Amino acid sequence: MEQLGAIRRLVLNRPSRRNALNAALVDSLTAALTDAEDDPATRAVLITGAGPSFCAGADLRHLLEFSVAGESPVPFLRTVSNLTRRIERSPLPIVAVLHGHAVAGGLEIALACDVVLAEAGTLIGDGHIRNQLVPGAGSAVRMRRKFGDPLGRWLGLTGELLPAERFVRTGWLHEVVESGRGSDAGLRVAETLAAAGNSAQATFKLLLADLDEIPTVEAGLKLELDQFDRHWSAHDIPTELRRFLSRRTTG
Incomplete structure (x- = not known):
């Protein structure tokens, strides 16, 4: 190690x-x-x-x-x-x-x-x-x-x-x-x-693992949206978006 x-x-x-x-x-x-x-x-x-x-x-x-x-x-x-x-x-x-x-x-x-x-x-x-x-x-x-x-x-x-x-x-x-x-x-x-590591990357990786077990496109799309919702609720994403837009405006 x-x-x-x-x-x-x-x-x-x-x-x-x-x-x-x-x-x-x-x-x-x-x-x-x-x-x-x-x-x-x-x-x-x-x-x-x-x-x-x-x-x-x-x-x-x-x-x-x-x-x-x-x-x-x-x-x-x-x-x-x-x-x-x-x-x-x-x-x-x-x-x-x-x-x-x-x-x-x-x-x-x-x-x-x-x-x-x-x-x-x-x-x-x-x-x-x-x-x-x-x-x-x-x-x-x-x-x-x-x-x-x-x-x-x-x-x-x-x-x-x-x-x-x-x-x-x-x-x-x-x-x-x-x-x-x-x-x-x-x-x-x-x-x-x-x-590139952040909480979204970790959530995305888990989503990919879960999607391998989802039998239909419809179920997969629902899971994807559910993960978006959980991630949005668990983290201060609006602040991250404002920070990104501010960099674009001032850059």
Whole structure:
């Protein structure tokens, strides 16, 4: 964890295991996100990975430990799923920078972020079925929405990993940058988001998350207007509008 001005950088730090997810790492990332949200000086979050990869997914050895103990891995996977939902609904904009590999749980974390960058050549995919696994933290839910049905379905049903460049045309990747330049590029993007940060940005992000679950345009439009009303009532928006108009008049 590192504070860079208004940006809180969170680093997945199990490099010897390609940052594979275990309970300690998931709990640590969840707590770090809460800490960032509670810090009024933090306006955006940047998630990166230490070592050769962003995240190779759940630690398979960790999953086997549950079997040896006669337990189900589902409660652990629920914490990963809850983490992705926390990222998706956090009031802070969250940027992920991928490198090396972003597979299975690593992809699921990235899919929940607001903006995603990747270093050239990063291999990205769902990969679960390669190990006779089914997703448990959102890739089946989010891949088709983020990538489009054909590519999302292909990645899920083949387990294939594709280079980052393949995802640029989907619009999901904000940018593919030169190898080794990901953190700098991600920080630049996070700073742009932080500079735009205010209560309206946080409300807009929550609205987008809610709209993904709204089945009809009519219901979505009603929710949008309801959010406008709540935000207008909770904040002194007229003063902000007068300030903006005054700057235009005197500028």
